[in-house]
Amino acid sequence: MSTTGFNDFAQRFAESRTAVISLLISLVFVACALFAPLMSPTDPYDLTQLQLSDALKPAGSTRMLPGEEVRANIRFQGGTASVEPASPAQTRQSITAESCGANCLGVGVAPEGTKLASLQIRNLPAGASVEGGKKHIVQPWWTVDNPEDGRVRIVSNSQLPENFTVLAIAKSLDRETDFVFRLGTDGFGRDMLSAILYGIRISVFVGLVAAGAAMVLGTGFGLLAAWRGGVTDAIIMRAVDFMLGLPALLVGLAILAILGNGVSKVVLAIVIVQWSYYARTARSFAISELGKEYVEAARCLRLSPTRIMLRHVLPNCMPQIIVLFTLNIAAAISLESSLSFLGVGLPLTRPSLGMLIASGYEFIFSHKYWISIYPGVVLLVMIVAMNLLGDRLRDLNNPRLDR
Amino acid sequence: MNEMIFEAKDLSRSFTVGHRVFGDLANRFMGDRPPTVLRAVDNVSLTLREGETLGVVGESGCGKSTLARMIAGILPVSSGERHFRGEPYDSLLARKRDALKIQMVFQDPLSSLNPRLRVGEIVGEAAVLHGLVPRSRVKEYVIDILARVGLPADSLGRYPHQFSGGQRQRIGIARSLAVKPDMLICDEAVAALDVSVQAQIINLLMDIRRDSGLAMIFISHDLSVIRHLCDRVAVMYLGRVVELAETEQLFASPAHPYTRMLLDGMPKISLERRKFMPIKGEIPSPLSPPSGCHFHPRCPIATENCRRTRPELREIASGQVHACLNVEAI
Numbered sequence: 001m002s003t004t005g006f007n008d009f010a011q012r013f014a015e016s017r018t019a020v021i022s023l024l025i026s027l028v029f030v031a032c033a034l035f036a037p038l039m040s041p042t043d044p045y046d047l048t049q050l051q052l053s054d055a056l057k058p059a060g061s062t063r064m065l066p067g068e069e070v071r072a073n074i075r076f077q078g079g080t081a082s083v084e085p086a087s088p089a090q091t092r093q094s095i096t097a098e099s100c101g102a103n104c105l106g107v108g109v110a111p112e113g114t115k116l117a118s119l120q121i122r123n124l125p126a127g128a129s130v131e132g133g134k135k136h137i138v139q140p141w142w143t144v145d146n147p148e149d150g151r152v153r154i155v156s157n158s159q160l161p162e163n164f165t166v167l168a169i170a171k172s173l174d175r176e177t178d179f180v181f182r183l184g185t186d187g188f189g190r191d192m193l194s195a196i197l198y199g200i201r202i203s204v205f206v207g208l209v210a211a212g213a214a215m216v217l218g219t220g221f222g223l224l225a226a227w228r229g230g231v232t233d234a235i236i237m238r239a240v241d242f243m244l245g246l247p248a249l250l251v252g253l254a255i256l257a258i259l260g261n262g263v264s265k266v267v268l269a270i271v272i273v274q275w276s277y278y279a280r281t282a283r284s285f286a287i288s289e290l291g292k293e294y295v296e297a298a299r300c301l302r303l304s305p306t307r308i309m310l311r312h313v314l315p316n317c318m319p320q321i322i323v324l325f326t327l328n329i330a331a332a333i334s335l336e337s338s339l340s341f342l343g344v345g346l347p348l349t350r351p352s353l354g355m356l357i358a359s360g361y362e363f364i365f366s367h368k369y370w371i372s373i374y375p376g377v378v379l380l381v382m383i384v385a386m387n388l389l390g391d392r393l394r395d396l397n398n399p400r401l402d403r
Numbered sequence: 404m405n406e407m408i409f410e411a412k413d414l415s416r417s418f419t420v421g422h423r424v425f426g427d428l429a430n431r432f433m434g435d436r437p438p439t440v441l442r443a444v445d446n447v448s449l450t451l452r453e454g455e456t457l458g459v460v461g462e463s464g465c466g467k468s469t470l471a472r473m474i475a476g477i478l479p480v481s482s483g484e485r486h487f488r489g490e491p492y493d494s495l496l497a498r499k500r501d502a503l504k505i506q507m508v509f510q511d512p513l514s515s516l517n518p519r520l521r522v523g524e525i526v527g528e529a530a531v532l533h534g535l536v537p538r539s540r541v542k543e544y545v546i547d548i549l550a551r552v553g554l555p556a557d558s559l560g561r562y563p564h565q566f567s568g569g570q571r572q573r574i575g576i577a578r579s580l581a582v583k584p585d586m587l588i589c590d591e592a593v594a595a596l597d598v599s600v601q602a603q604i605i606n607l608l609m610d611i612r613r614d615s616g617l618a619m620i621f622i623s624h625d626l627s628v629i630r631h632l633c634d635r636v637a638v639m640y641l642g643r644v645v646e647l648a649e650t651e652q653l654f655a656s657p658a659h660p661y662t663r664m665l666l667d668g669m670p671k672i673s674l675e676r677r678k679f680m681p682i683k684g685e686i687p688s689p690l691s692p693p694s695g696c697h698f699h700p701r702c703p704i705a706t707e708n709c710r711r712t713r714p715e716l717r718e719i720a721s722g723q724v725h726a727c728l729n730v731e732a733i
Contacts, residue, residue, distance in 0.1 A: 234425055293515035297575070299477040300507045301529035301582060302499040315519040 012396055019392035025385035032197055033204035040194035041179070045350060053174070054181070054189035056368050063179040067117045067172040070095055074107060075165045081105060095168050100153055103160050107168050108151030115173050116150045118143055122167040128156040184370040186359055196375050199353040200382070202346065206263065207333040210270035214332075215325050217271060218278025219317075223309050225279065226286035236279060243276035248331075249338055256344040266345050270332045281324050285317040319397050327390035330383045337379055353379040407489070408586055408618045409451040409474065409505075414483035416444040416469050420690065441690055443469040445642040446483070448716075449620075451586070456612065456619040458633030458650070460626060460665070462686050466642040467622045468510075471590040474620060475507040487586070500533050506584035510591035512571035516563035522549070522574055523559040530581045545581065552577045552607060569600035576607065587611075588620045593628060605632060626669050630654055635722075638662045641689055641697040644716065648723035658725040661698050696728065704729060 014020055032039065042049060053066055072095035073084045081097040100106040107121060120143045121130050129135075130142035131153045144152045154166070183192035225236040243251070255269040289295065290313060298308045337354025339345035341361075346352045351359065353375045360371025420439040444466040451457050461467050472478035473485065476496050485492040487505060496502045509515035516525055526548055527541040536544045546556045552573040563571055572592065579587060589608065593601040605628060612619060623629050629636055629650070636653050638646040638661065646659040657663045664682045684701045687693055693700050699709040706729055714726040 238425070293509040293511055294517040296472065296477050297507070297509060297515050297578065298517075300475050300505075301578070302496075302502050303529060303532065307532075312517050312520075316517070 009396065013392060016392050018388055022385040022388035022392070025381060026389055029200055029204060029382050029385070033201040036197040036201040040191075040197040041182075042191045042194045044190050044195040044198050047349065050189045052189055054185050055187050056363060056371075057181055057185045057189075058368075059182060059184040059192075059370055061181055061184070063177045063181065065175040065177055067174050070109065070170045070172075072168050073165055074105075074168055075163075076105060076160070077163050095170055097168070103156045103158070105154040105160070106151055107154065107166075108149070109170050112149065112151075114150040116147055117171040117173045118145050119147045119150070119152050119171070120144075120169040121152065121154060122169070123164075124154065124166055125156070125161050125164045127158045128154055128160065130154055183374050186356065186371045187363060192356075192370060192374055195351055195356055196353070196378055199351055199356050199375055200378065202263070202350065202352040203333045203336060203354075203379070203382070206266055206270070206336045206352070207329040210267045210332045210336070211274065211325055211328040213267065214271045214274035214328065215278050215321060218275035218280075219282040219314070219321055221275065222279040222282025222284075223286050223314060223317075225283045226290060226313075227305060227309050233283075237283065240276040240279050243273070244280070248273045248335055252335055252339050253342065253344060256339060261344065261347050263346060263350075266336050266339060269339070270335055273335065274328055274332065277324060277328060278321060281320055282317055285320050286313050289313045289316045323390060323394045323397055326386060326393055330386035330390065333379070333386070334383050353382075405452040405454055407450055408453045408455075408487065409449070409620075410484075410486040411447060411449045411474065412484045412486075414444055414447045414449075414470065414473055414485065415442065415481045416466075416473055416478065417442045417481045439690055442642050442692070443689065444473065447639075447642075447644050449474075449637060449644070449647075451618050451620060453585075453618055454612075454616045455635065456621055456633045458629035458636040459620065459622045459639060460624060460629050460636060461639035462624060464641075464686060464689060465639045466689075467624075467639055468590050470639070471507065471588050471620065471622050475505055475588050476502060477507070500535075503529070503533060503535075503582040504585040505588070506579035506582060506586070507588045507590060508572070508575050508579055508592045510594055512568050512575060512595055513563065515575050516571060516578075518563055521560055521562055522554075522566075525563070525574060526577045526581045529578075533582065535582060545577075548577045548581050551580065551611070567600075568596050569603060572596060572600075572604050573607065576604075576611070580611065584617065586618045586620070588622070590622045591624070592621075594623065594625065601628070608632070626665060638665070641687065641692050643697060643726065645698065645727070646723075646725040647716070648725075652720065652723050656723075658719055658723060658730050659698075659727045660702050660704055660730065662725075696726070 013023075037043070051064070051066060054063055071085075074095070074097045075082045075084065079099060081099060083095055083097055085094070094110050095107065096110050097105060097107045107119065109116065109119075120141055121133070122139070122141045124130070124140055124142060130144060132147070133142035133144045133152065135142055150170075181191050181193070183196065185191060186195060221236050221240075225233040251273050252266075252269045255272060256265060259265040259268070286309070295308060295312060298312050303312075333353075336345060336352060337357070340352050340354030341358040343358065346355055348355065348359070356375035357372045357379070360368065360373075360375070364372050418441045420441055447466075447470060449457065459467050459470065469478065473480050476485070476492055487495050520528075523542065523545050527536070527545040530536045530544065531538050531541050542559065545559060549556060549558055554570060554573050554577065558566070558570075558574070563574065566574065572595075575592075587608075592608070593604050596604060608619070608621075609632065611617060619632075621629065621632055633650050636648060636650050637644050638653075638659065640661050646653065646657065646662045648658070653662065654666065657666050661682075668682070682701055687697070687700065693710075695711050696702070696705070696709040696714050699705040702709065709728055712728060714728045716724045716726045718724045
């Protein structure tokens with residue numbers, strides 16, 4: 001297309017404000033897809049970052065860091081206590097122990113006054129107990145929740161043995177962090193904003209790749225049918241009719257039920273569903289182009305059929321095919337989301353928008369609306385924008401519909 | 404007499420109307436409704452000598468364009484033989500570079516040019532692909548050809564829609580000339596143009612013919628153009644040639660009643676008051692042509708015999724042949 005032709009096209013396109021807005025929205029989504037790793041606050045695929053304690057938090061809540069655990073063996077020998085750090089390697093707090101009179105052993109953390117969530121003493125000698133502590137139902141473990149000043153006392157009514165060793169486990173309080181979950185978290189404690197951005201990435205990727213592959217395949221078949229005619233044409237077009245007669249979602253479900261989950265399989269399923277649209281469009285426009293005199297001229301110039309189809313006929317069919325491509329990206333995205341929603345699409349560890357909607361579905365009746373609603377809104381906006389864009393392109397290609 | 408460049412013997416082309424694979428299968432099993440066959444061209448024999456121009460004239464739908472495409476080798480024949488310099492088309496078309504010697508100029512100056520290609524590509528593509536010009540020199544080559552048809556060198560990078568109708572037809576002619584043809588078939592090449600532009604294109608074709616000694620088959624429904632340009636004329640009616648003669652002879656003494664009525668319809672500059680006798684009736688549908696002589700329903704001298712007998716071409720004077728059963732009766 002010449003530059004004047006393109007400018008003219010752009011000008012006519014811009015006459016519809018809706019179309020311009022949908023184009024901008026679509027571009028934003030493509031940018032989201034491209035730059036998701038840069039834009040998203042967390043990496044939703046990194047399962048080690050997930051804290052179950054963060055699960056199902058509403059939008060605007062902060063991430064909590066769970067308290068750390070410090071363990072130490074306290075060896076009591078002849079009235080003096082010594083502390084040996086136990087694994088894992090110790091962090092900020094360290095456990096201290098000193099005698100607090102007869103038959104009394106104080107256990108605490110340094111520095112003094114540290115708030116603890118709990119302090120547990122294990123393997124107490126017989127007869128000993130921990131002040132204010134609860135004993136484990138079975139094990140000789142004594143736990144004190146929120147110990148005052150971060151210390152507890154092991155006391156015994158009888159004489160403490162000369163030598164014994166206890167294990168002290170100190171748990172610090174959960175700490176609040178600066179990190180805010182802007183759109184809340186899902187059932188795994190995943191940040192919804194990151195999950196949605198990565199979900200857009202997957203949806204756009206699947207949509208583009210699947211619609212693109214379907215375009216290449218379907219256009220190829222359509223051109224072949226148009227060029228060969230006769231039996232080839234009849235066979236291809238009856239296959240197209242067959243595919244068009246079956247509901248897309250049903251075919252997708254059947255294919256994925258056989259093949260199993262995975263991005264490549266979803267793409268394959270969408271290609272199998274969508275190639276027929278392109279084949280039909282490409283065939284009809286190729287046939288009308290084949291009837292034009294420039295094709296006869298090319299034949300008279302003894303150009304090969306392949307060259308005539310690809311170099312002369314195909315470029316003249318491309319505008320219509322591009323329009324179909326735009327509309328079918330939206331269709332592919334929604335099909336992928338539907339399949340994921342139904343649980344046969346993408347794996348749970350790499351959620352697409354449809355998967356996110358599905359995973360929020362089980363919480364939606366317990367007022368955890370954000371898991372389903374936000375990805376749903378994003379999906380809706382994306383599909384509507386792409387459809388409006390495709391509609392405008394189609395109108396521009398059909399002068400009778402324009403104005 | 405010059406050598407023969409082209410010979411056609413009993414060329415026929417029929418189209419099956421409403422032909423569909425599954426429909427035909429169904430018909431075969433159901434055993435009804437045989438497919439309708441349209442005989443667009445019916446047993447046409449023509450010859451063309453080196454450097455000669457043959458005109459083919461007839462009403463719309465008489466099979467002129469189908470004939471042109473069969474002669475150009477872009478439409479297969481249903482029956483009959485085509486020879487180019489004594490060689491049958493089957494073997495000629497297999498050797499693409501030799502088949503380039505037959506070229507065609509089309510009627511519609513816009514749809515005969517690919518709207519997505521620049522003029523440089525339209526004109527130069529085939530010459531490069533068939534190795535007539537190295538790719539590095541194609542630009543000068545195309546500019547040279549464009550100059551021959553009277554187009555400026557800067558047309559090279561422009562698209563067909565940026566040209567006027569006459570210029571587009573020049574591009575079409577340049578495209579044919581670029582592969583150095585020996586025979587040029589012009590299918591209604593000036594019909595879609597304004598009269599003043601028609602004259603320019605006709606003059607261009609005549610210049611080209613004079614310079615390169617091309618043999619031409621010029622197809623038109625315009626008798627004055629044919630008379631101006633052609634050495635011999637074939638008159639077609641409903642797929643058949645009804646008269647074939649030297650141009651002078653045909654216009655001076657037309658033999659077939661159809662030719663006479665066509666010539667009567669020609670506008671003339673004359674002081675006399677003319678009485679205009681239109682050919683009565685419509686051209687019949689080629690799907691169900693009249694029996695016998697196709698022209699009999701509209702013929703003023705038709706007899707009962709014309710309804711039954713198909714007339715063969717007969718020679719009356721040297722070089723003049725016609726297909727009328729009772730023209731001598733007039």
